[in-house]
Amino acid sequence: MNAANYLYVSALLFTIGAIGVVVRRNAIVVFMCVELMLNAANLAFVTFARINGNLEGQVVAFFTMVVAACEVVVGLAIIVTIYRSRRSASVDDASLLKR
Amino acid sequence: MISLAINVGQTQTPEAVLFWVLGPLAVLAALGMLLVKKAVHSALLLAWVMITLAIFYIAQDAAFLGIVQIVVYTGAVMMLFLFILMLVGVDSADSLTETIRGLRPIAIVAAIGFGGLMISLLDRATLGRQLVGLAAANEAGNVQGLAGLLFSKYVWPFEIVSALLITAALGAMVLAHNHRVIARPTQRDLATARFRSGSLSTAAGLPGPGVYALHNAVDVPALLPDGSASEASISATLKARGDVIDSRPFQLKELEEDK
Amino acid sequence: MTSNSLVYLIALPLFGSAVLLLAGRRSDRWGHLLATALSAGSFGIGLMQFSQMLSRSNEQRAVSQKLFSWISVGSFEVDAGLMLDQLSICFVLLITGVGTLIHIYSIAYMSHDHDRRRFFAFLNFFIAAMLLLVLGDSYLNLYVGWEGVGLASYLLIGFWNQKPTYATAAKKAFIANRVGDMGLSLAIMIAFATLGTVSFAGVKEHASQASTGALTAIGIMLLVAATGKSAQFPLQSWLGDAMAGPTPVSALIHAATMVTAGVYLITRSNFIFDAAPTAQLCVAIIGAITLLFGAVIGMAKDDIKKALAASTMSQIGYMVLGAGLGPAGYAFAIMHLLTHGFFKAGMFLGAGSVMHGMDDEVNMRRYGGLSKFMPITFATFGLGYLAIIGVPPFAGFYSKDKIIEVAFNAGGIKGITLGVAALLGAAITAFYMTRVVILTFAGSKRWDDKAHPHESPFLMWGPMALLALGSVTSGFLFTHGDALRNWLAPVVEQIPAHEGELLSPMIVSILALVLVVLGVSLAVIKYFLNEVPETVPENVTIFTKLARRDLLQDAFNEAAFMRPGQSLTRALVKTDVAVIDGAVRGIARLASGSGKALRTTQTGFVRSYAMWILLGAIALIAAIWMVTL
Secondary structure: OEOOHHHHHHHHHHHHHHHHHHHOOEHHHHHHHHHHHHHHHHHHHHHHHHHHOOOHHHHHHHHHHHHHHHHHHHHHHHHHHHHHHHOOOEOOOOOHHHO | OOOOOOOOOEOOHHHHHHHHHHHHHHHHHHHHHHHOOOHHHHHHHHHHHHHHHHHHHHHOOOHHHHHHHHHHHHHHHHHHHHHHHHHHHOOOOOOOOOOOOOHHHHHHHHHHHHHHHHHHHHHHOOOOOOOOOOOOOOOOOHHHHHHHHHOOOOHHHHHHHHHHHHHHHHHHHHHHOOOOOOOOOOHHHHHHHHHHOOOOOOOOOOOOOOEOOOEOOOOOOEEOOOOOEEHHHOOHHHHHHOOOOOOHHHOOOHHHHHO | OEOOOHHHHHHHHHHHHHHHHHHHHHHOOOHHHHHHHHHHHHHHHHHHHHHHHHOOOHHHOOEEEEEEEEEEEOOEEEEEEEEEOHHHHHHHHHHHHHHHHHHHHHHHHOOOOOOHHHHHHHHHHHHHHHHHHHHEOEHHHHHHHHHHHHHHHHHHHOOOOOOHHHHHHHHHHHHHHHHHHHHHHHHHHHHHHHHOOOEHHHHHHHHHHOOHHHHHHHHHHHHHHHHHHOOOOOOOOHHHHHHHOOHHHHHHHHHHOHHHHHHHHHHHOHHHHHHOHHHHHHHHHHHHHHHHHHHHHHHHOOEHHHHHHHHHHHHHHHHHHHHHOOHHHHHHHHHHHHHHHHHHHHHHHHHHHHHHHOOOOOEHHHOOOHHHOOHHHHHHHHHHHHHHHOOOOOHHHHHHHHHHHHHHOOOHHHHHHHHHHHHHHHHHHHHHHHHHHHHHHOOOOOOOOOOOOOOOOHHHHHHHHHHHHHHHHHHHHHHHHHHHHHHHOOOOOOOOOOOOOOOOHHHHHHHHHHHHHHHHHHHHHHHHHOOOOOOOOOOOOHHHHHHHOHHHHHHHHHHHHHHHHHHHHHHHHHHHHHHHHHHHHHHHHHHHHHHHHHHOOOOOOHHHHHHHHHHHHHHHHHHHHHHOO
C-alpha cells in the first residue's frame, strides 16, 4: 500500500468537515465538524512525519491537539452562554449581525 | 514543476489491510456524522472517526499521539461534547431542511470542487523523497523522541501553548459564569405567579407522569379522568427527544367490562 | 542715536484706548478727559523730541529704538523698531498736535452722545496706530500701523452704525482700503523677494543693486497702497461716504492725518521712486488726475462735508503730484500736507461748528447768512478758506504755488501738462471754496425757523482758532529761509534748484493769483449776486450731473468690479454645486450603492460567512493548482 493513501483519507475527512460546518445548523455539530477538520489535518501531519523520517510533524500534531482542546473549551462555553440567553443552540438564531 | 504521482514507498501488508478496512469505515462514519439528524448520533460517529485515526497514528509509528488521541479526544473532548449536548442540545435535533436559500447546493458543489482539487493536487505532488520511516527517529522510543524535541527545539512554543491552555480555561470559566441579576424566585413567588396568571388551571401544579399502579415511568403521560393522555405531565426534554410512550394501553379496561 | 522714549509716543494713546474700552461704562464720566490728556502727553513727548532734535546737528537728528525682535526666520529678520527722523517728527507733531486739538473739540462736540467714551477710545487708538505708521522703521512695522488706522477709520466712520447707510459707508471705506492694502503687502513681498529686507534703511541700501523693473513694480504697488489710503484716483470713491462719521473724525482722519499716509509712504520711499522713473511718473499723473477730479466733484456738492471731502481729495492730489515730481517736490508735498492739515482740519471743525448750531443740517442750500450768528466760526473758516485758495500770505499760497512751480519746471511736455493741470485745479479750488463760504455764511437765510443758529462753546472754537492761526502762519514759517526744505534734506535728497526754469516763481504766483481771482469772481457772480435756490436745480448741464454723482466712479466700480464679481461668485457657486459637490456626492453614491449591493451578502448567518471562507480556500487551492500545472 502507498503511504500517500493516508493523505487522501485526510483530504476527504477535511472536505466532509468543511461541508458540515456550512450545512449543519446545530452549533455543537458545527463544532464537531471543526474538530473533524483539525483531526484530518493531524493525520496529514503524522503521515508527513513518517514520510520525512523525523518527529517534527508529530510535534506539530501535538500542538494542534492542545490548541484544539482550548478551542473546544472556549467554543463550548460560548455555546452555553448563547443557549442561556437565546434558549437555542442553532447558529441561525444567532444572526443579529444582520441588523 | 514536474508532475509525479507520489509513490512514497510501500507499507507492510498488515498495515494495508488495516488501512483498507478502517479507512473506508472512517470516511463513512464522517459522512454519517454529516447526515444523521440527532446531534448525539453525530457525536458517537465522530468518536468512531477519532478512534480510527488513533489506530492510524499508532500504525504510523506515532504511538504517543495515538494514545493521546484516544485519551484527550475520544475521552475528554468527546465527553465534553456529550456533556454540553445533555446540557443544551438534547432537544435541538436539526431539521435537515435548509433555511438559507441556495446554500446547500453551493456548499455541495464547493465541497466537491474542494475535495477534487485537493486530491488532484495530491496526485500531482512530489514529496521529493522516498518513504523514510520513523525507525531511526524512534530508536530511543517515540515518547523519548518527542520529548527531546518538545523540551529543546520547541520549548518556547510549548510554554506559549501552555499559557494558551490556562487562558482558555479561565476564559471558559468567565464565559460560563452566570451572574444573577435578579433574585431567584422563591416557591412563594412561584405560587403567587401561578395564581395571578390568566387561568387557574395550573394553579395546583402540573400532574406527574405515569399511570398509577400500572406503569409509572417518566416517559408515560398521565391519564386524565376521561381516559386521554395529559401532555402536561411529561418533561419537555423527553417530548423533544420523542421518547414518549403511549399511555393508552395502560388504561383500566376492566371498569368498562364491568358495565 | 537711540532714544528710549519713542515708545511712549505710541504707548500713551494705546493705553488710553485700552483703558476706555476695557473699563466700559465706568469710565463714561472721565474717559474723554483721560484720552485728551494722554493725547496731549504724546504731543508733549513729541515736542520734547523735537527740541532735542533741534539741538543736534543735521546728520545726528534721527533717533531709533528697538523694541523687540519681531520675526526671525532664517536670514529674514524684522525687529519691531521705531525711528524718528526729520520726516517723522513733522507727522508726529501734526498727528498729536492736531489730534489733541480735535480731542478737545470733541469733548464739546460729542457731549450729547452717550457713546462719547467709545468715540474717544477709538480716537486714541487711531492716534496710536497713526504714530506707529509714521514711526515704524520698516515697511512691515508701517504696515501694522497702516492696518491700524484703517481699522480706526472703519470704526469711526461707522460710529453711528445704527444708521445702515453709515455702516455701509464704513464698509465701503474698509473695502476700498483693502484694495490699497493689498498693494502695500505686495510691495513688501516684492521688496523681500528682490532685496531680502523690508526695513527702510535696508531697502535704501540695496535699492541701487536691484533691477529697475523690480523697483518699478514695488513703486507701482506702493502707489496702489497710497491711492487706497489717500483716496486717490481710482480708489477715491470711499472718501465722500466716509463723511458719515462724526465731524471731528472727518477733520482728523479724513482731512489732516490718515489720508495723507499715502503721501508719507511715497515720500518715505523716495529712494525707490527716484530709481524708478516710470513709477514716479505714474505718481505724478495720479496726483494730477485726482486734483482735478476732486475739484470738479467739489463744485457740485451741496453737502458741506462732502464738498470739503472732495476738496481734501483734490488737495491730496496736489501732495501726490508734488511727491511724484521727485526730489524737487518732496519737501513741498510735505509742506502742503502740513499746511493742509491745519487749514482743512480747521475748516472741517468749522463745518462741524456750523452743523452743531444748525441741528446737524449739512445741506448748504439750507444755510446762508450765518456770519452774523457765528462770527468766530466764520472768521476761522474764512482764514482757512483764504489759505486753501492760496491768497498770500496765507499758508496755501506758499505750499501750493511751490508745487505748481515745481510741476512746470519738471521739464518738457510732462512739466507743461502737469503744471497746467495744477493751475486749473487752483482756479477750480477757488471757485468751489468760495461757493462753500458764500452758501454757508453770506447771502440771505434759507433755513427753517425751527433752527436756532448759535456760536459754539469755547471748547470748540478754541481749537478752531489755533488751527486758523496755523493756517495763517505755517506757510510763511515753513518757507522762511527754506526752513522745511533744509530740515527734510537728509531724508529726501535734494537736488539744486533748476538752472533753466520754465517759469520763474513770480510768474507762477501771478498766474495762479489771476486764476484764483477768476474763480472767486465766478463764484461770487453765480452765488452771491444771484439768488440761490433752496432746492437742487435740475436744469443743469450733463457735466454738473456727472459731478454730483462723483463723476460716475461708484457706477464704474459697480459695473467693472461688483457685477462681474457677483457673476463670478455665482459661477463659482454653480461650479461648486455641480462639479465639486457632484464629485463628492458621486463618490458617496458610489460607496452607498456598492454598499447596498454588497449588503445582500451580509445575511447575518454565520454559515454563509463560513461558506465565503470555504470559497476563498477553494480559490486559493485553485490558484496553487493552476501555478503547479
